[in-house]
Amino acid sequence: MAKKKGFIEEFKEFALRGNVMDMAVGVIIGGAFSNITKSLTEDILSPILGIFGGANFDSLTFSFQALNGGEVVLNYGKFITAVINFLIMAFVVFCLLKAINRLMSIGKKPEEPKAPTTKICPYCKSEIPIDATRCPHCTSELE
Template sequence: MKKFIEEFKTFALRGNVMDMAIGVLIGGAFSGIITSLTDNFIQPIIDVIMGRAAYTLEDVALFGSNFISAVINFIITALILFCLLKAMNKLLSVGRKEEAPAAPTTKTCPYCKSEISIDATRCPHCTSELS
């Protein structure tokens, strides 16, 4: 059972899965903006053109406030998801070990200042013996 939980944890915290989940949530929040735009701006314009309804200035103000509310909801959702993802990435990076820098493979000749192999006992450029 413990191995199953570890495998699930590895799967769920993988970058692609998290990106997809964030995308789905942002898409859901953005659909609220599109729905509000359609319900509060496009549909009333169609209703007026077709002669089905007449709107007052109060109605237009209400439509505008509903749309602004949907935009604010989207921004808040996106901000919360950003903060959660940032915190989760920070938590995941705590357990990782940083890789040690690679050992050097070259050195500088003290006489001619040319770059030579670290194993060299004689400089191939100036033929000086190296200690």
């Protein structure tokens, strides 16, 4: 009779599995990279865009009276800024990954095409194995 694993042992086996640890490292590095890209967009790129466009969307609001007499303020300018920051961040990450992929491909030999494993029957135009001497579809003898 096989010994049953305890709950703690099963969890430890799951948590220490390679792909779970890789995912955890990716999340941690992704969080740190998010801070870098956020700083890049907010501290460097947005001010440069502000020089050319002269627009600061953070101060754009829309306010109205609520039914209970209070005031409701929609900060749609901050949303516009968040969308612009996302687009800039996505573009920067795209360019970075494109450069990394280009660097990784330097020195790699292109893959040679594989030898064909099938051919087309000249009579019924069905795809058949390359070494077939008779077509399984139309039963024609092949050269």
